[in-house]
Amino acid sequence: MGTVVGTVEDRRDMFEGNAQTRITPFSSTNQIGNPVAYKLVRVSGDGSLVPATDEEILEVNDTDMHIPSDTCQTIGYLATDEENVEVDETDMHIASDACQTIGYLPAEGIPSRLSQIESSEAINSGLLHSDNVQPYTDQYNEEMLQKVEQEERLENVHGSQMPSTPADANIQCSNENNFFEEDQVHHEALLQDECKMNESDMMERCSNAVASPKETALSAAAQKPDFSRVRGEICLDNLPIKALQETFRATFGRDTTVKDKTWLKRRIAMGLINSCDVPTTNLRVKDNKLIGNQEKSNDVTNAIRKEMGDDVRATKMKDAPSSTDHVNGHSNGGNHYYASEDYSSEQRAAKRVRKPTRRYIEELSETDDKQQNDKSVIPSKDQRLSEKSEVRSISVSSGKRVTVTRMVSLAGSEIEVPYVSHVRRSRPRENIMALLGCHSSYLEDKASAAESNLNLSPSQLSSEVVNRDSVEKSASRPVQNEFATSDENNVEHILSEVDQEMEPEHIDSSGNSSDENNIGVPIMQGGALRRKHHRAWTLSEIAKLVEGVSKYGAGKWSEIKKHLFSSHSYRTSVDLKDKWRNLLKTSFAQSPSNSVGSLKKHGSMHIPTQILLRVRELAEKQSQ
DNA sequence: TTTAGGG
DNA sequence: CCCTAAA
Numbered sequence: 001m002g003t004v005v006g007t008v009e010d011r012r013d014m015f016e017g018n019a020q021t022r023i024t025p026f027s028s029t030n031q032i033g034n035p036v037a038y039k040l041v042r043v044s045g046d047g048s049l050v051p052a053t054d055e056e057i058l059e060v061n062d063t064d065m066h067i068p069s070d071t072c073q074t075i076g077y078l079a080t081d082e083e084n085v086e087v088d089e090t091d092m093h094i095a096s097d098a099c100q101t102i103g104y105l106p107a108e109g110i111p112s113r114l115s116q117i118e119s120s121e122a123i124n125s126g127l128l129h130s131d132n133v134q135p136y137t138d139q140y141n142e143e144m145l146q147k148v149e150q151e152e153r154l155e156n157v158h159g160s161q162m163p164s165t166p167a168d169a170n171i172q173c174s175n176e177n178n179f180f181e182e183d184q185v186h187h188e189a190l191l192q193d194e195c196k197m198n199e200s201d202m203m204e205r206c207s208n209a210v211a212s213p214k215e216t217a218l219s220a221a222a223q224k225p226d227f228s229r230v231r232g233e234i235c236l237d238n239l240p241i242k243a244l245q246e247t248f249r250a251t252f253g254r255d256t257t258v259k260d261k262t263w264l265k266r267r268i269a270m271g272l273i274n275s276c277d278v279p280t281t282n283l284r285v286k287d288n289k290l291i292g293n294q295e296k297s298n299d300v301t302n303a304i305r306k307e308m309g310d311d312v313r314a315t316k317m318k319d320a321p322s323s324t325d326h327v328n329g330h331s332n333g334g335n336h337y338y339a340s341e342d343y344s345s346e347q348r349a350a351k352r353v354r355k356p357t358r359r360y361i362e363e364l365s366e367t368d369d370k371q372q373n374d375k376s377v378i379p380s381k382d383q384r385l386s387e388k389s390e391v392r393s394i395s396v397s398s399g400k401r402v403t404v405t406r407m408v409s410l411a412g413s414e415i416e417v418p419y420v421s422h423v424r425r426s427r428p429r430e431n432i433m434a435l436l437g438c439h440s441s442y443l444e445d446k447a448s449a450a451e452s453n454l455n456l457s458p459s460q461l462s463s464e465v466v467n468r469d470s471v472e473k474s475a476s477r478p479v480q481n482e483f484a485t486s487d488e489n490n491v492e493h494i495l496s497e498v499d500q501e502m503e504p505e506h507i508d509s510s511g512n513s514s515d516e517n518n519i520g521v522p523i524m525q526g527g528a529l530r531r532k533h534h535r536a537w538t539l540s541e542i543a544k545l546v547e548g549v550s551k552y553g554a555g556k557w558s559e560i561k562k563h564l565f566s567s568h569s570y571r572t573s574v575d576l577k578d579k580w581r582n583l584l585k586t587s588f589a590q591s592p593s594n595s596v597g598s599l600k601k602h603g604s605m606h607i608p609t610q611i612l613l614r615v616r617e618l619a620e621k622q623s624q
Numbered sequence: 625t626t627t628a629g630g631g
Numbered sequence: 632c633c634c635t636a637a638a
Contacts (some may be wrong), residue, residue, distance in 0.1 A: 534632065558625080558627085573625095578633090580630095
């Protein structure tokens with residue numbers, strides 16, 4: 001029997017020699033304050049704390065998501081941004097490994113709404129109510145709640161005058177990641193230093209508020225930091241508006257003209273919390289190493305000294321930690337509510353920045369993916385894609401990293417690939433179809449032969465998908481791209497020729513399968529070069545287009561497509577529109593007298609004058 | 625989703 | 632061709 005409780009400083013001797021699972025809500029100010037350590041314990045029948053045994057911890061590790069309630073611990077967690085909703089894999093890992101359930105503390109620093117109890121409740125109503133633990137849950141819940149309440153009371157009594165650092169406040173990612181110890185020594189030196197500096201009242205308070213064990217570690221209920229202090233009001237109440245504005249500037253690196261004291265306070269508090277939040281994600285596992293603690297800490301500390309968090313915040317935005325939504329799922333939905341509600345109003349108040357364009361976003365995320373090791377677990381919005389692939393597994397690699405993979409069906413077999421967010425710029429269906437091996441039909445064909453350099457075998461395509469997904473550069477692919485890109489016009493030319501020489505309808509009727517055998521799959525090369533999806537217009541297509549325009553009128557592109565290009569999946573209505581536009585340009589570019597298209601561009605295809613005439617004719621008819 | 629336009 | 636804004 002047992003319940004979940006956190007560690008307490010004055011009981012720490014209990015844990016010596018035991019496998020301990022601790023989680024430190026690492027915040028930037030941990031450099032200033034001290035980290036809070038959490039140990040995995042359970043409460044035995046007589047109420048005493050029993051450290052978790054290796055077995056229990058193992059159990060946790062093994063089951064990962066199926067957390068036995070008697071080894072579960074709850075901690076408070078600071079998160080302020082909407083961005084934090086994303087689950088960072090590292091965090092996720094830590095969370096699951098150490099069996100931490102994390103409460104979500106929104107920007108405003110919820111007074112104590114996010115109390116231990118509430119977190120527990122959230123958990124109980126969520127995670128622990130899963131089938132796996134059902135038999136014990138209810139009983140545990142009650143006990144846990146009682147216990148937690150008790151501890152809370154204790155905490156309140158002891159108040160905030162708890163001095164200094166727990167000697168053993170080391171950071172352990174999980175029971176297996178003991179290599180933090182050394183770091184920690186360093187840390188503490190730093191921390192204490194910082195504490196003396198008192199660079200800024202606010203920062204100090206912030207740090208205290210967020211994570212400093214100064215106040216919490218020695219208290220009998222050091223399970224969570226004293227969140228109540230996070231509130232800006234406490235720190236900022238006495239400052240005049242001007243000072244608040246100044247603080248704001250220092251915090252966010254920009255001026256503000258807002259005179260609303262309340263707004264400023266909240267804003268600042270939020271910013272500080274955000275800043276404090278940073279190092280949570282410094283606990284990164286990359287390449288089988290833990291990164292970011294020491295070096296980053298120093299940097300961050302310096303940054304704080306100088307700019308009171310400007311950079312910190314920036315960093316944070318990027319490295320934003322995450323709620324444990326994906327881990328705990330439902331467990332903290334309620335808290336989100338606060339977060340988004342209060343916070344969104346803040347956002348509204350703040351100057352609104354134009355949402356970046358999609359491309360921008362995409363490129364950003366690409367970069368991020370590379371830099372952050374596939375942090376994103378954002379499900380693709382592309383349904384067509386998700387039909388073909390889905391997240392199949394979340395596996396923990398030996399490097400202590402959570403790897404989310406998905407299965408991609410390729411020509412009948414499935415390949416497991418790292419799951420990354422797919423934002424496709426081109427027509428997904430074609431690609432998919434092609435990749436699925438639907439392009440066997442022979443025709444195209446002759447054209448294909450001409451462009452054989454560009455056509456990939458199914459296996460090649462497969463590997464390409466994999467490569468794309470894993471953001472790796474294919475060795476062979478770029479070469480082909482180069483070729484394709486530079487010779488595109490030539491190829492077009494060839495295609496056109498071929499097309500013209502054969503019966504156009506032949507190609508046109510070759511059916512979807514061949515049509516989808518697209519030439520170019522857009523792909524990035526070093527994230528920069530993209531090969532455009534390109535397909536030369538054949539004469540027959542042009543003729544059809546003209547016919548369609550004459551039939552349905554220019555502008556009825558979807559109609560035209562439906563009726564005349566139904567077999568050409570690669571011609572979208574937009575394509576038709578574009579082509580028509582080009583045709584118009586061409587037709588009018590050539591002076592009517594110059595009936596024999598004289599001003600042909602070098603690489604462009606020869607369009608029969610007749611067609612051009614017809615185009616002009618139609619255009620004039622349309623314009624009337 | 626489709627259209628219209630800019631790039 | 633690609634990307635968006637509008638409708």
